[in-house]
Amino acid sequence: MTKSRHITEAIRCMLWGRSAGRCEFCNKAVSFHPDTKETVNLAEAAHIIGFSKDGPRSEDELPEGLANDITNLMLLCGDCHKTIDKNRANYPTTVLRTMKEAHEHRIALVTGIGPNRQSHIVLYGANVGLHSSPLTYGKAAHAMLPDWQPADPSAIQLGMINSSFHDMTEQFWQIEDKQLQSMFDLQIRPRLASGTAQHLSVFGFAPQPLLMRFGFLLSDIPSAEVYQLHREPPDWRWQDHPDGCDYVVQEPVAAKGPPALILALSATIADDRARAILGAEASIWRITIPTPHNDFLKSRRQLQRFREVIRPLMNQIKLRHGENALLHVFPAAPLAIAVEFGRIIMPKADLSLRVYDENKKLGGFVRALDIDLRS
Secondary structure (H helix, E strand, O other), X not given: XXXXXXXXXXXXXXXXXXXXOEOOOOXXXXXXXXXXXXXXXXXXXXXXXXXXXXOOOOOOOOOOOOOOOHHHEEEEEHHHHHHHHHOHHHOOHHHHHHHHXXXXXXXXXXXXXXXXXXXXXXXXXXXXXXXXXXXXXXXXXXXXXOOOEEOOOOOEEXXXXXXXXXOOOHHHHHHHHHHHHHHHHHHOHHHHHHOOOOOEEEEEEOOHHHHHHHHHHHOOOOOEEEEOXXXXXXXXXXXXXXXXXXXXXXXXXXXXXXXXXXXXXXXXXXXXXXXXXXXXXXXXEEEEOOOOXXXXXXXXXXXXXXXXXXXXXXXXXXXXXXXXXXXXEEEEOOHHHHHHHHHHOOOOOOOEEEEEEEEHHHOEEEEEEEEOOOO
């Protein structure tokens, strides 16, 4: 018996609602023309299992009366409707149902975010060696969901686009540092002062000294979440918390020479590399993990735990060396930790910092910039 192709108005409305007026195959909006932007209905209610005995995927069983049920329908644009029906072998029932479920689940997550979960995306990028910044609005927005929703259709951009300067010269640090501070004063401070930015989602890809400066400018006063770029998989979304990973703090036996703080998290840093710059009497403080490597930071909890460890350590270093000491920082740390390290620095309480950058072409660690809290 041939099934009817009639779909009730109630089912069509429900299908539009669950798909948010977007093709459940290509995600294109189907309520206006993509080129002319004219209001037009480009949507088609496509059957996953065909309503006739010779229809697409009709070889699969479908209980009586469910041909036109919402569980058997996808909202598609005309091109995608033709694609799934003309290339049936590539788009079996299981594949289409998975696509429908994923699309509608994503729509439910996004539309379920309340207005108090809006966050402004902040992108800060600078060249790292010969690598330019991989930051994009789309990748940032993807990483935020479902916890936060982008407050604006564009990001707050702080870095120089297509900069020709690289971290091989002193000029690079001076120019990038000045540019960062200027853009922060122009783009971020007014939003924070006026209250128009209630929450910031922060994405940084730059040499670690600049990320520390960025974090220091941001401070821990505004409500913000800092994200980390992962290698596997290559995105910014927070992952599950790994087991058996905590920070190890190592203190010097005596605190006679200039203090150095080594952040040996993404790589191992030997003490003699700091002493080669500061002298044999340098007092070495260290935060590390049992096996330093460049993709250890996976979860929010790890980042929070770093803040819990570094804050009392900064107080301890000041207590041992005096409030007029200059703390020399040698970092090998993930991007997000570099930003958070800058955020925890308290202008009226902590030591001034001199931050170094490792550059193999220049023979090791070189002075990058100072965060002077006494000026």
